[in-house]
Amino acid sequence: MKNLVLWLALFAASSQLYSQTLYVSDQLTVAMRSGQSNEYRIVKYLVSGTSLTQIGTSEDGSYIQVRTRKGIEGWVQNQDLSQQPSGRAMYKTAQGTIANLEGKNSALKQQLNEISSKHASTQDKLTSLTSNNNEVSKELENIKAISANAIQLNEDNQRLLEENQMLKNEVEVLSTDNQRLVDNQESDAFLNGAFAVLIGVMITLIVPRAWPKKSTDWA
Structure with missing residues (x-):
């Protein structure tokens, strides 16, 4: 039982140790074989920059057991692997990043x-x-000026109406006084005429009596 627990612990530790990401070095292609030597068949050719997951290692450390992203497993020489992406892969990544940044920049x-x-x-x-607002402001000022003039004109008109009414009242008073004077003049003229007629009648009646009649030689 203790041996089983120890074996499981070692397996877990080895899994954590081997489950790291490795990259194919700057060589053009690298052979992934089915075993830990060149005598084993080639499972797949890996191009430079291919990302691999380490799942094991040989006893002498010359071969690394890896798995591709598609799940293909095999052995690759340790010297053909790197913990950092290859310069070519980094260049491609940089080119992609630059293109992406250029696209974003555009x-x-x-x-x-x-x-x-x-x-x-x-x-x-x-x-x-702003121009329309200035024009509206000017129109508003003109309207205010016109309104002020209209108010002044209305006040002047009201004042003139009042003065006209006062003049009408004065004219009516003068007309009444004039009519009264005319009536008085007519009355005075009538009295004067009547008095003159009366004087004439009196003269006609009194004067002949005041003078004696002359005798005529014809008698």
């Missing part, structure tokens, strides 16, 4: 151009709105 430039265009459009709209 997209960002396009977004920047769109934002700049929108900003320019917004600026034009702002300028137009």
Whole structure:
């Protein structure tokens, strides 16, 4: 029982030790064989930069048992493996990263151009709105001035109406006084005429009596 526990512990430790990621070195192709020597058949050729998972190692450490991402297992010489990606793989990765960054940079430039265009459009709209606002402000000032003039004209008109009404009242008073004077003049003229007639009648009646009649020679 103790031996079984010890064996399981060693297996777990070896699994943790071997389950690391290795990469094929900068050689063009590397043979993955079915055993721990060149005498075993080639299972697959691995190109430089291929990512492999270590699952075991030979007793002398010259061969490493690996598994590909597709699950193919085999043995590869330790000298053909590296814990770091190969320069070629790193170059390809860098190229891909550069291409990706260039694509993002191009997209960002396009977004920047769109934002700049929108900003320019917004600026034009702002300028137009500012101009319209200035025009509206001028119209408002004109309306205020016209309103002020209209108010002044209304006040002047009201004052003139009041003065006109006062003049009408004065005209009516003067007309009444004039009519009264005319009536008085007519009455005075009538009285004067009547008095003159009366005087004439009196003269006609009194004067002949005041003078004696002369005798005529015809008698």
